[in-house]
Amino acid sequence: MKKIQEKFEYEVYDSVNELTESDAWLLNEARDVTQSAYAPYSHFQVGAVAKMANGQIVAGSNQENASFPVGLCAERVLLASAGSLYPKVPIETIAISYQGNNGGSDHPVAPCGICRQALHEFEERVKQPVRLVLAGMEGKIIVINGAHQLLPLAFSSKELR
Ligand code: THU
Secondary structure, three states: OOOOOOOOOOEEEOOHHHOOHHHHHHHHHHHHHHHHOEOOOOOOEEEEEEEEOOOOEEEEEOEOOOOHHHOEOHHHHHHHHHHHHOOOOOEEEEEEEEEOOOOOOOOOOOOOHHHHHHHHHHHHHHOOOOEEEEEOOOOOEEEEEOHHHHOOOOOOHHHHO
8 A cells, every 4th residue: 555645736825916917917807707697596606717828818607597507607607618719729827706695705716626627627638737816806816826736536538538
């Protein structure tokens, strides 16, 4: 028997002023995009905005449905748009923000499990990691240099070859 330890490293910033201009801009866009969420059931509005390797900006917000499982997270709405508008183009960075049910939004939230799987496969397809910038409307900001780090031992398309 041997034990394997996986390391997970991320950056924590105290304010937008510490970010690069590009990340700060993307995060502010993600904050704005929360307004386009369709979240009449959870009232939890999520906005995600990507800067793609070709310079294009693609946005997504969560889109719910009265049949609850039909609803889509902001991250997967974004990935579906990016993949269909610009197939094979890597995403450099996705900023994700939210407006909480009770109006609170003072800490970063990370993508859900299904979105981690979707992000993982996107990275695999384009062979490039996706950076994540996570933050609420205020408070600390987390930067993760590769979404796959959020899903160790991920199930991969390689198993189906
Ligand atoms: N949601 C996202 O859009 N992204 C996440 O990573 C977590 C959750 C959405 C799904 C649902 O519309 C609402 O937030 C509450 O779960």
